[in-house]
Amino acid sequence: MVYITSDIRIPSSLSTAQAFRAASIAAPGRRGPALTVAGTQPGDEEVVVGRPLSTAARIWAAVAVVLLLVHLTAEATGAQDLSTVSQWTLMPALAAVVLTATRRPRSRLVTWVVVALGFSWLGDLMPSLVADDLSFLVMVGFFLLAQVAYVVAFAPSVRTSVVHRRRLLVLPYLAALGTLVALCAPHAGSLLVPVCVYGVTLTAMAVLATGLGRVAAAGGAIFLVSDALIALEAFVPSWDLAGQGFWVMLTYTVGQGLLAAAVLSRDAAERRAAEQQLARGDVQKPATGGHAAVGERPVGPTAPRR
Numbered sequence: 001m002v003y004i005t006s007d008i009r010i011p012s013s014l015s016t017a018q019a020f021r022a023a024s025i026a027a028p029g030r031r032g033p034a035l036t037v038a039g040t041q042p043g044d045e046e047v048v049v050g051r052p053l054s055t056a057a058r059i060w061a062a063v064a065v066v067l068l069l070v071h072l073t074a075e076a077t078g079a080q081d082l083s084t085v086s087q088w089t090l091m092p093a094l095a096a097v098v099l100t101a102t103r104r105p106r107s108r109l110v111t112w113v114v115v116a117l118g119f120s121w122l123g124d125l126m127p128s129l130v131a132d133d134l135s136f137l138v139m140v141g142f143f144l145l146a147q148v149a150y151v152v153a154f155a156p157s158v159r160t161s162v163v164h165r166r167r168l169l170v171l172p173y174l175a176a177l178g179t180l181v182a183l184c185a186p187h188a189g190s191l192l193v194p195v196c197v198y199g200v201t202l203t204a205m206a207v208l209a210t211g212l213g214r215v216a217a218a219g220g221a222i223f224l225v226s227d228a229l230i231a232l233e234a235f236v237p238s239w240d241l242a243g244q245g246f247w248v249m250l251t252y253t254v255g256q257g258l259l260a261a262a263v264l265s266r267d268a269a270e271r272r273a274a275e276q277q278l279a280r281g282d283v284q285k286p287a288t289g290g291h292a293a294v295g296e297r298p299v300g301p302t303a304p305r306r
Contacts, residue, residue, distance in 0.1 A: 057101035064093035068253050075246040083245070084128055090253055091121035094260055101264050103271075112153030113263045119146035120256065136234065137191075140198055143227070147201040150209070150259070157211030170207060173224075177203045180228050184235035195231065202227055212262045219258025226251035 067089045074083035095117040102110050123142035127135035154161075162169040177199050188195050202224055209220030229248045232239040241247060 054101065057097055060093060060096040060100055064090070064097055064257075067093050071253075072246060072250060075249055076243065087124050087249070088121070088128075091117050091124060091256070094253075094256060095121070098260050098264065102267050107267055107270065108156070109153050109263055110267055112149050113260065116146045116149035116153065117256070117260075119143070119149060137194070140194055144194075144198050144201060147198070147205045150205040151201065153263075154205065154208035154211060154216075158208060159211070161208055161211030162217075163207060163211075169210075173203050173207050176224065176228070180231060184231050187235045187237065191235075195235070198227075199231075209259060209262070212266055215258050215265065216262030219255045219260075219262060221255075222251050222258065223255030226255055 067086060071083060071086035071090060074080075074086055095114055098110060098114055098117070099106075106114075119142050123139050123146060126142060127139045130138050158164065181196055181199055184195055185192055206217075206220035206224045210217040226248055229241065229244065229251065233241070233244055233248075
């Protein structure tokens, strides 16, 4: 298979995301036609090469920080209505940062992280819109979907995670999970199974996040702490942490923010790798409208090989 645009040919040694990025380098400023993944396999697609919106990303990052400060202030001062409404804005703002800091076609990692942020937003929003006796289950359900999305996003990095590189470091995660289940089980009742399923998925997310580096590892661990605080408050009668809501939301938003930062860093690193690979290749542009090749000679000015 060869990746084709109307200006360049990019060999399939590049990933799809790298091919799109390479196309944007070899044909800077080009808005169309689209980069086509040419081949005989079903499902070949045609997508327009996008461009990053770094200024917009910085604006959204500032907005996210302001919203977070407003929310944490509301939590600290007991302004419950403001706390509830401001919580609904946190994940959309963070998702906007991720979306505006990356270019189309977005990588699999970025796409699944945006999905996870979407489910997290629903987990923040929906409990306030349903009956009180259903709110906890609804929250757990949406955050379970968010954790599944994170697991899917991070799974390709398992070989660079502690699962493969430093297996002894998996033990603290397992110990934390076991301790949390042991503390919550006596009072979880019929919710024990959902709590265990969620705990396993959450722990898997935190472990797999280590494959993206230290920032993601910290984010995953802090996210785990946030949800552990919720579980302890819900199922351990003796649990009484001053400022519980504040600490839950602080760890939640910091954990999500660190995960997003790590994903953006990985995405930027992959973009740079594609640029460097392209720079080392033989990039030629045709003088008469044909297709030039990256790392190979053009077949002809008007009859490019597919």
